[in-house]
Amino acid sequence: MDFEEPLWTSAELLATCGGVGAQPWYADGVHTDSREVMPGDMFIALNGAKLNGHDYVADAFSRGAVAALVSEDIAVAEASALRLVHVNDTLEALRRMAAHARNRAPARVVGVTGSAGKTSVVQALRQALGRTEATHASMKSFNNYIGVPLSLARMPRHSRFGVFELGMNMPGEIAHSARLIAPDVAVVTAVGAAHAAGFEKLSDIARAKAEIFDGLKPDGLAILGMDHDWAETLRAEAKSCGRDYMTVSVTGNADVRPLRMTEHGTCSCLTADIAGTTITYKVGQPGREWVLNSLLVLAAVKAVGGDLGHAALALSRLQAEPGRGRIHALQMGRAGCTLIDDSYNANPLSMTAALRRLSLATTKGVGRRIAVLSDMKELGERSEEIHQKLARDLERFNVDKLIALGPCMTKVGRRAGVNTEYWELDKFTARNLAELLRDGDAIMVKGANSAGLASLVRELLDIADREMADDSADGMLGVRHAL
Template identity: 40%
Template sequence: MSAPLWKAGEIAAAAGARVVGGPALDAAGISIDTRTLSPGDLYVAIEGERHDGHDFVAAAFGAGASGALVSAIRAGGLAGGPLLVADDSLEGLRGLARAARARSNARVVAVTGSVGKTSVKEMLRTALAPQGATHASAASHNNHWGVPLTLARLPREARYAVLEMGMNHAREIAPLSALGRPRVAVITAIAPVHIGNLGSLEAIADAKAEIFEGAERGATAVIDADAPFADKLAAAARANGLSRTLTFGEAGADARLVSVEAHGDGSRVEADVLGRRVAFALGAPGGHMAKNALAVLLAVHALGADIDRAAAALAGFAAPGGRGARLRLSAPGGEFTLIDESYNANPASMRAALALLGGTSPARGGRRVAIVGDMLELGADAERLHAELAPALDAARVDLLLTAGPLSRALHEAGRGGREARHADGAEGLAALALDALRGGDVAMAKGSNGSRVHAVVAALKARASKSGGN
C-alpha cells in the first residue's frame, strides 16, 4: 500500500501543532468542510466570514475525521478525537502546505488573471493528466486558505501541480506564490475586476505580477500579449529572476490563433505555437476559451510536457459549470438553447459571453436573447462600464435584452435603441421576464455577478423545462 497523504508524525511537525486527546493518526486527505469530509481525512477548522470551523469539530469526528487541526484559543472543550493544536489553524495549514511542497518533485504551474483562471486551471488538468499524475485546485480555491489547502492535499507522487491564485487586494498573491514556488507562472488576462479595491488597471496588473515573486529560479512566465500593461508584466517577470517570458495573443506573440470555428459544443482551433501549427478540438466554445488554450499549451511546454499530446486532450475539456455550458431547454413552441454563463461576470467576461451569443445562430424565426444581471465590485465607474456594453450587444446582434438591477439599468437605457428591451428590479423579476419571453428556437445567454443571482434565472428556466417533461 502506498504511504498515506500524511503520516501521523508528519502532521504535527509540519503544522507546528501539539497532539491532545489521543494519539495522532494518519490522514488520507485534508478537509475544511464536514459536509464533504471523507473518513480518514484530517479536518482543519478555519474561521471563515460566515462560519467558524471550530463549531463543526464534533461533526467532523462524527463523519470519520482522523484528527482536527485547531487554533489554541478555541481548543478548550473540543473533543471526539485527536486534536492538533496550533497557535493558529490557518498557519498550521500553511505549514502543511510548505512541507508538502518541500517534499514534492511535482512541477508546479500557478495561474492568476482577472478572468479565465479556473478555465485555464481545468484545461491544464485535462491537458497534463495523460502525461503524468496531475493535482489541481478544487473549484476556485484560489485565496489565503484555498492555495494552502490545495498544496496540503498534494499527493506525494504527483508529477504536475496546478494552482489557481486569486486576489481582491494588493499583496495577496505574493504570499501564495511564495508557498507554491511555481516553475511556470501564468497571467491569463488583465481587466477591471475588483477595480473598486485596486483603484486602476495598472494597480491590477501590478497585483497579478506578484505571482512572479515566489517563482522558482529559472521559471517561465506566460502572459497575454494583448493585456493592458503587458510590458510591465514582462518587466516584473524579469525583475523577479524568471528566465523566460512566453506570450499568447495577437501577431508577434509566441502562441497565436490562426482560426477558431464553432464545432458542436466547442471549437476547432488552429494555432501557431512557438512556430509550429497545432490543430485541435476544444470542448468549450468561444474565442476567449481558444485563447485560454494558447496559454495552456505554452505552460505545458514550459513544464517540459508535450504540446501535441496536451492539445489532443483538450477535446475532453468541457466548460466548467456556469461558464459557457449549453443547455437545451423546452419552452412554449419548442426547445431553445441557453448558454449558462451565470457563475459570475465582469466587463471582460461579459463581452466574451456576448461574443459567444453572437456566434450562435438561433433557429429560423428564433431570436438572440441576452439576460444580464449587475456586474458588481466595479467601483465608481460601475454604471459607465455597464452602459459601455451596448456596442457589444450590437456586434452580437442581440434581438432582445432582459436586464435586472440598478447598474444594469444603465445598459437597458444604452442598449434599448437597437432592440426590444425589458428591465426588472432583481433576479426574481428577471426570471419572470425570461420565463415569459423565451420561445422555441431562441438562443439565450444568461450572465451576471454571483451576487446578482442570475443562476436563479437559469434554475427557473430549467425547472419549467423539467416540469414540461423536457430536459
C-alpha cells in the same frame, strides 16, 4: 488514495506544524468545512470573521473525520478521546502543511492568475496534464489566502504536476500565495477591471497580477496573455523581475498564436504555433476566450514538459464548468432553445467574452439572441463608466433582447438601442423567462455572484425537466441535456 500512501499521517503533521497530539492516525483528505468531511478525512478548525471552526469539530467527527487540527479547547463530551492535534494557530499550521506538501512532491507546478479565464485554464490544464501523469489542481475557485494553502495541502505526495489558481482582492495577496506555491510556470490570462474598487488605478491591477512572478523559481517561466490593454505592463514587470517570459495572443504576433482559425457555434478549430511547435487541434468549447485559454494551456504544457498531443486531445473534449459557459439544449414544450450558463460572476472582460460566445450560438427561424445580465460588482467609483462601455458589445455581438437585472445594465441596453426590459430578480423570474422563449432562441445568463443567477439557471433547467416529464406523459418527446 492508496492505503500505502496516505495524504497525511499524524507523525508527519506533528513534525511539520510542531503540534501536540498523542494518538496515531492517517488521513486521505483535508477539509476546513465540516460539511465536506468524509470518512478518513482530517478537519482543520479555522477562526473566521463570522464562524469559528472549533464549533464544528464534533460535526466533523460525526461525519467520519479521523483527526482535527485545533488551537482551542473543544467543549464536547469525551473530547480527550478524540484525535486532536493542538497548535497555536491553525491557519499558520495550514500554511506549513502547504509548504511541506509543495516540497515533498516531485511536481512541476503551474500558477494561474488573471482577471478572466483563470479557473477555466486551471481545469483545462488539469485535464490536459492528467491524461499522462498524476496531476493535482485547485478545485472550484480555491484561490485566496485559505484556498491556496488548502489546495496545496491536498496535493498527493506522488503528484507529477500541480496546477493552482491565484486570486486577489487587494495588492500583495497574489505575491503571498505565489511564494507559497513556488511555481515553475506562472500564467497571467488577462488583465481587466475586476475588483477595481480595491485599486486606485487600473494599471495597479496589472501590477498586482504580476506579483505572481515574485514566487517563480529562479529558472521559471512567465506566460503572458497579451490580448488586453495592460500587456506591456505585464511584459515590463516580468523583465524587471528578471524572468524569462512567453507571450500568447489570439489576434496579434506572439510566441504562441493561431496560424489559422475557424470559430463555430459549439467549438473552434485551429492550427497554432506553440513557441516553435505547430499543432492542429479542436477546442471543444466555442468563443475566442476559449481559443486563448487553449493557447495558454498548450504553452504551459510545453513549458513543464508535458505531452502536447495528449493535451490537444483533452482540449477537443472539454466541457465547461457549471456557470462558466456550459451549454444546455432545452426543450420547452414545442420551443427548442439553447441556454448558455455563464452565471458564475462577471467582470468587463468576462462579460465581453460571454456576449461574443452568445453571438456564435446558432438560432433558428425567428429565434433571437437573448442576454440576461445583472450588474457587475466591485468596480468602485467607475462602475457606471465601466458598465457603459458594454453598450458597444451589445451592438457588435447582435444581441436582440436584453433582460436587465439591475439599473446599470438597463442603462447599457438602452444606450445600445437594444430591446431592453428591466426585471427584478424574484421567484417568478425563471418561469417568466421560460414563457418568453420561443423556438430557435439562444439565451445567455451572466452577472455578479451576489445576484444569485446560478439559482436562476437551476430553476430554468428544473422547468425544462418538468415540462419534459409532462410532455412524455402526453406522448411527446422532451429533451434537456448539456452539450
